[in-house]
Structure formats: structure tokens, C-alpha cells
Amino acid sequence: MKTLAVTKFVFAGLVVVFLLGPLIAVLPLSFTDSVFLNYPIPGYSTRWFRELIQAESWRLSIVNSLIIGSGTTALATLLGTLAGLGLRGTRSSPLFAAMRTLFLLPMVVPAVVLGVGMQLMFARYELINTYLGVIVAHTVVAVPFVLVNVSSALQGVDARLEHAAASLGASPRTVLLSVTLPIALPGIISGALFAFATSLDEVVLTLFVAGPNQRTLARQMFASIRENISPAIVAAAAVFIVGTIVLALCVQAIRHRLSWR
Amino acid sequence: MRRPYVVQRLRSLLLLAPLLAFMLLFFVVPLVTMMTSAVSDPVATNALPRTARALAHWDRAALPVAPQEAAFVADIRALTNDEQFGDLVRRLNSAQSGFRSLLGKTRRALAASGSDVELAAIDPRWSEISYWATVADAVASSWTDKNLLAAVDLERNAAGDVAAMPEGASANRLILVRTFVTAAIVTIACIAIGLPFAMVAASVQGWRRQLLLGAVLLPLWTSLLVRTAAWYIVLQDNGLINATLKSLGIISGPIPLMFNRLGVVIAMTHVLLPFMVLPIFSVLIAIPRNLMPAAASLGAHPLSAFLHVLLPLSMRGVVSGSLLVFMAALGYYITPALIGGANDQMISSVIAYYATAAANWSMAGALGLVLLAMTMLLYAVYIRLASDEAQPA
Numbered sequence: 143m144k145t146l147a148v149t150k151f152v153f154a155g156l157v158v159v160f161l162l163g164p165l166i167a168v169l170p171l172s173f174t175d176s177v178f179l180n181y182p183i184p185g186y187s188t189r190w191f192r193e194l195i196q197a198e199s200w201r202l203s204i205v206n207s208l209i210i211g212s213g214t215t216a217l218a219t220l221l222g223t224l225a226g227l228g229l230r231g232t233r234s235s236p237l238f239a240a241m242r243t244l245f246l247l248p249m250v251v252p253a254v255v256l257g258v259g260m261q262l263m264f265a266r267y268e269l270i271n272t273y274l275g276v277i278v279a280h281t282v283v284a285v286p287f288v289l290v291n292v293s294s295a296l297q298g299v300d301a302r303l304e305h306a307a308a309s310l311g312a313s314p315r316t317v318l319l320s321v322t323l324p325i326a327l328p329g330i331i332s333g334a335l336f337a338f339a340t341s342l343d344e345v346v347l348t349l350f351v352a353g354p355n356q357r358t359l360a361r362q363m364f365a366s367i368r369e370n371i372s373p374a375i376v377a378a379a380a381v382f383i384v385g386t387i388v389l390a391l392c393v394q395a396i397r398h399r400l401s402w403r
Numbered sequence: 404m405r406r407p408y409v410v411q412r413l414r415s416l417l418l419l420a421p422l423l424a425f426m427l428l429f430f431v432v433p434l435v436t437m438m439t440s441a442v443s444d445p446v447a448t449n450a451l452p453r454t455a456r457a458l459a460h461w462d463r464a465a466l467p468v469a470p471q472e473a474a475f476v477a478d479i480r481a482l483t484n485d486e487q488f489g490d491l492v493r494r495l496n497s498a499q500s501g502f503r504s505l506l507g508k509t510r511r512a513l514a515a516s517g518s519d520v521e522l523a524a525i526d527p528r529w530s531e532i533s534y535w536a537t538v539a540d541a542v543a544s545s546w547t548d549k550n551l552l553a554a555v556d557l558e559r560n561a562a563g564d565v566a567a568m569p570e571g572a573s574a575n576r577l578i579l580v581r582t583f584v585t586a587a588i589v590t591i592a593c594i595a596i597g598l599p600f601a602m603v604a605a606s607v608q609g610w611r612r613q614l615l616l617g618a619v620l621l622p623l624w625t626s627l628l629v630r631t632a633a634w635y636i637v638l639q640d641n642g643l644i645n646a647t648l649k650s651l652g653i654i655s656g657p658i659p660l661m662f663n664r665l666g667v668v669i670a671m672t673h674v675l676l677p678f679m680v681l682p683i684f685s686v687l688i689a690i691p692r693n694l695m696p697a698a699a700s701l702g703a704h705p706l707s708a709f710l711h712v713l714l715p716l717s718m719r720g721v722v723s724g725s726l727l728v729f730m731a732a733l734g735y736y737i738t739p740a741l742i743g744g745a746n747d748q749m750i751s752s753v754i755a756y757y758a759t760a761a762a763n764w765s766m767a768g769a770l771g772l773v774l775l776a777m778t779m780l781l782y783a784v785y786i787r788l789a790s791d792e793a794q795p796a
Contacts, residue, residue: 164633228418252734254751259433379629
């Protein structure tokens with residue numbers, strides 16, 4: 143039994159190293175002062191983080207990612223929350239079930255397939271190479287995450303609270319704004335964070351519908367891995383990882399609050 | 404009871420309307436556009452409308468008669484848009500080579516001359532039936548199965564029957580097989596690592612479980628590009644693995660880990676492993692904890708208890724995890740594009756190549772249709788399994 147337990151933990155440890163190792167191993171390289179991505183690091187500096195802010199291509203891509211990410215978050219959260227409210231309590235109806243499946247489908251359809259279709263269609267309606275076009279494309283793939291989060295948050299809203307408010311004379315509008323939405327708020331916020339994260343990481347659709355002026359951070363990273371990899375990409379990755387951990391902690395905190403209620 | 408129900412449903416529909424409209428417009432329409440581009444072939448019919456009508460009943464046994472030729476001349480003269488003319492040249496030249504020079508010459512001659520011209524006098528090729536037959540084929544229909552057939556290396560031969568393309572003419576079938584094989588290897592690797600890992604995670608408690616699950620969730624949360632960049636740096640010739648092995652004296656020169664299948668499989672397994680671990684884990688923690696002790700108390704050897712109790716019970720998680728991983732792996736683009744070499748490109752890369760580099764949207768659409776159909780089929784199976792789980796028999 144002893145050897146089994148040891149094998150078990152050695153195996154689990156190796157898998158943890160496989161999962162986390164590459165991410166942790168490359169991070170120190172973002173502080174290198176050389177142009178090569180090799181160990182041992184000859185000297186430490188923050189030149190690559192400065193490069194991110196100062197180089198035109200990186201700075202522009204960060205600004206673009208923030209613009210497109212905010213636009214996507216706003217649009218996806220609005221559409222997803224309305225739809226989440228609309229789908230509430232409709233599980234039994236085949237019509238609503240079909241709509242729900244349709245709304246979740248962008249998670250499954252290969253991005254390249256959707257990208258080709260969007261490129262063709264957006265070119266026809268002059269949406270190609272525009273910020274609006276990229277925001278719309280990102281929203282299509284971000285909405286499912288908002289919908290899933292909002293739906294599960296709404297499931298946690300006790301209908302008796304709403305009935306109680308209504309029986310005390312609250313109008314449907316007041317019930318929605320003062321009872322339902324505040325209780326579902328953590329789900330909406332975590333959906334919004336998911337939408338932002340999705341937009342930040344989106345590459346394939348961006349490749350198809352964005353022009354050089356809408357180059358996002360993810361797109362810029364893709365290009366620089368492909369063309370000339372430099373420690374700037376690890377610096378960008380470090381920003382991404384730290385940002386991700388912050389976002390993940392936010393979602394966990396919100397989830398925690400949600401389940402605690 | 405009836406009225407509030409109707410009111411509630413109307414309210415639901417009203418709330419759903421914005422997203423429904425948005426998704427129809429920007430999700431369904433693009434997919435339909437892509438599928439239409441795969442099967443439509445409107446270039447020739449749009450450019451040569453008079454010819455289309457005139458040649459509709461041509462028997463192809465003899466050369467077209469004067470009015471038919473006049474219709475073609477009128478169409479070419481009416482084609483003042485250079486872009487449209489270029490499209491027509493490409494369309495006809497792809498069906499029969501020689502049209503590029505033939506049409507260019509004909510157009511110049513028609514522009515220079517007056518009303519009455521003999522096409523055969525401009526170029527003797529116009530007295531060959533084969534060139535006219537190509538024009539007649541092109542204008543006959545604005546729909547085609549050419550691209551769909553080409554997506555699986557088939558074509559229509561001279562008699563119009565479906566036949567295999569000549570050896571070496573197209574690599575699409577090879578790439579489809581490669582896509583399937585790579586996705587299958589990644590799925591098997593995910594099972595081999597994910598199943599035991601999920602079992603270990605389910606068997607421990609407290610911080611150990613938190614750590615194991617966190618190790619799965621953190622990569623899931625990390626940008627795909629960051630993870631791919633990390634593997635790029637770790638796997639390169641002077642990267643972390645090669646440098647370590649070299650300094651330990653195990654190897655003298657770098658072993659190629661990147662721009663080959665091995666690198667693609669490693670990086671894709673890393674990306675997709677969480678999709679295998681999480682479904683298996685959720686199935687495992689639902690198994691009553693006293694099941695294994697019960698088997699042991701009834702005299703089962705631990706190995707036999709494992710084989711006959713735990714393994715069959717975890718199979719449901721393995722199946723849904725495998726479907727998820729395989730489905731995602733089929734359509735993968737970024738990782739093979741960055742980590743793989745020229746011989747590791749999967750169907751998505753070929754679609755992207757046709758759409759962006761070659762500007763051949765019909766072929767991109769046809770291959771996209773093939774990939775979409777495969778993915779939807781797998782998704783339908785997955786949904787079916789998931790709903791079976793929701794309502795146990």
C-alpha cells in the first residue's frame with residue numbers, strides 16, 4: 143500500500159509540474175536584460191516592460207485591447223443579462239431550449255469556421271477592419287459565458303422573495319431593479335469579467351475581421367511569436383498572468399459571496 | 404392561470420429578442436454566408452447573362468451558331484468592370500487553362516473593332532468546341548459541388564461523374580486524416596494523464612485537493628497565447644528542456660521538440676487537459692465514498708475493486724471529457740500554427756490559408772463546412788449523453 147501511495151503522489155506532482163511548470167519557468171525571463179529567451183539570465187532589468195509601454199506597436203495593441211474589451215464587455219453583459227432574465231423559468235419549453243442551445247453554440251463552433259463566415263459577411267457590410275466589427279465578433283463568443291453565469295445566478299434567486307415584494311405593492315419594475323438584479327449581481331459581474339477575459343484572449347476571429355488599426359494585444363503576441371520572438375512577449379505574458387490571477391480571484395470572491403448567500 | 408402564463412412568456416420573448424436578433428445577424432448569417440460561398444459559383448452567370456440564356460440549349464455537338472456567338476460578344480463588350488472581368492478570367496482559366504490569354508486577346512480585339520467580328524478570326528481557339536463547352540458549363544448554374552468534392556480530394560471527370568483526384572493533386576484528405584490522428588493522440592494523452600490525476604484528486608481532501616484542482620484551473624484561466632508562448636520558449640532548441648538535458652550531459656546536441664508533431668501534441672495536451680480532468684472529477688466525487696471499502700469488505704482485491712467498481716463508474720466522465728477534448732482539438736488553430744511545422748498543420752490552418760493568403764473563399768467555405776459538420780456531430784452526441792445523465796433511466 144505504501145508504494146501505491148508514493149506512486150500516486152509522485153504522479154500527481156509530475157502532472158502539476160507539467161501543468162504549471164512552463165508558465166512559472168518563463169516568467170523570470172521577462173526581467174532579462176538580453177534579447178534572448180535563454181537561461182541563465184545574464185542580468186536583470188525592466189527594459190522589456192518599458193518596451194511594452196514605449197514601443198508603438200505594443201502600446202497601440204494594449205490600448206486597442208482595452209477599447210475592444212470594454213466594448214465587448216458592455217455589449218455582451220447587456221445582451222446576456224437580458225436573455226438570462228428571459229430564459230428564466232422556461233426550461234420545459236422546447237422553443238426556449240432551442241434558443242438556449244443557439245446562444246451557447248459559439249462555444250462549440252470552431253473559431254476558424256466562424257472567422258471565415260464573419261470575414262465574408264463583414265466585408266459586405268463594411269464592418270471589416272472597424273472597431274465595431276471586432277467588438278461584434280468578440281461579443282458573439284463572449285455572450286455564452288455571460289449567459290451561463292447570469293442563468294446560474296438567477297437560479298439562486300428565491301422566487302418567494304420576489305412574490306413577497308410584489309404582494310407588498312412593488313411594481314414589476316421595482317421588483318426587478320430592487321430585488322432580482324441585486325441578488326443576481328455577482329453572477330452578472332462574473333459574467334462580465336469572463337466576457338472581458340474572452341475578448342482579451344481572442345485571436346482567431348481578430349485575425350479574420352480586424353485590420354492593422356485594430357491589432358489587439360493577443361493578435362500582437364501571435365504575430366510576434368510567429369515573426370520575431372523577443373522577451374517583450376514574456377513581459378506581455380507576465381502582465382496577462384498577473385491580470386488573470388487578479389480576475390480569477392475576483393470571480394472566486396464573487397462566487398464565494400454568491401454561495402454564501 | 405392561463406393569462407399570466409401567456410404574459411410571462413411574452414415578457415420572456417421580449418427580453419430574449421435583442422440577443423436573438425444579434426445572434427441571428429452575427430452568428431447564423433456568417434455561418435450561412437460561409438456555407439453558401441462553398442456551393443455557389445455565380446461569377447460566370449453574373450458576368451455573362453446573355454450567354455447563359457443563349458447557350459442554355461446548345462447541344463455541344465457543333466460550334467455555337469451566330470446568335471449564340473453574338474450574345475457572348477455582347478456580354479464581353481458589356482463587361483467594363485475590370486475586377487469582374489478578372490474574376491471571370493480566373494473562373495474560366497481554373498476550369499481550362501488558356502482562357503487567360505484567350506479572353507484578354509478577345510477583349511482587346513473587340514474593343515478595337517466595330518460591330519461585326521468573327522471570334523474565330525480573333526483567335527483560332529474559338530473554333531474548338533472544348534473552349535465553348537467550358538463557357539457553357541460555367542454559365543449553366545450558379546451552384547457547384549466542385550469545392551465540396553475538392554475538400555475531400557474528389558472531382559468531376561470529363562463525363563461528369565465523381566472520381567478521385569489524381570495522386571498528389573491535392574492534400575486535403577491527407578490533412579483531414581492528420582487532423583483526426585492528432586486529435587485522437589491528444590485525446591488519448593489526456594485520458595492517460597487526466598484519468599489517474601482526477602482519481603488522485605478525488606481521493607484526497609483539503610488543501611491537497613485544492614492544490615491539484617488549482618493546478619488544473621489556473622492554466623484554464625491563463626491566456627491560450629501565454630501558454631503557447633511558454634511552450635515555445637520551453638521547447639525551443641536552446642530552450643529550457645534542451646538546455647537542462649545538455650547541462651546534465653544526457654545529450655550533446657538539441658533534440659528537436661518543436662516544429663514537429665511531438666511539440667504540437669505536448670502543447671495541445673497541456674491546453675486541453677482541464678477539459679478531461681474536470682468532467683471525470685465531477686463524476687468521481689459523486690460516487691459514494693464507501694463503495695470501495697464495501698468491495699474490499701466483500702473480499703475484492705484492491706486491483707479488482709478498482710477494475711470492477713471505480714473504473715466503470717468513471718467511464719461516463721471519460722466519455723464526455725474525451726468528446727470535449729476531441730471536438731476542441733479538431734478545430735485547433737493557434738497551437739499548431741505556432742508550435743507545429745509545415746507537416747503538422749491541421750484543417751483549421753488550411754482553412755485560414757485559403758481565406759487569408761489565397762483569397763479562395765469557396766475552398767475555405769467547403770473545408771469549413773466539413774469541419775463544422777464533424778464538430779456538430781460530436782456536439783450532438785455530447786448533448787445526448789449529457790441529457791441522459793440529467794434524467795437517469
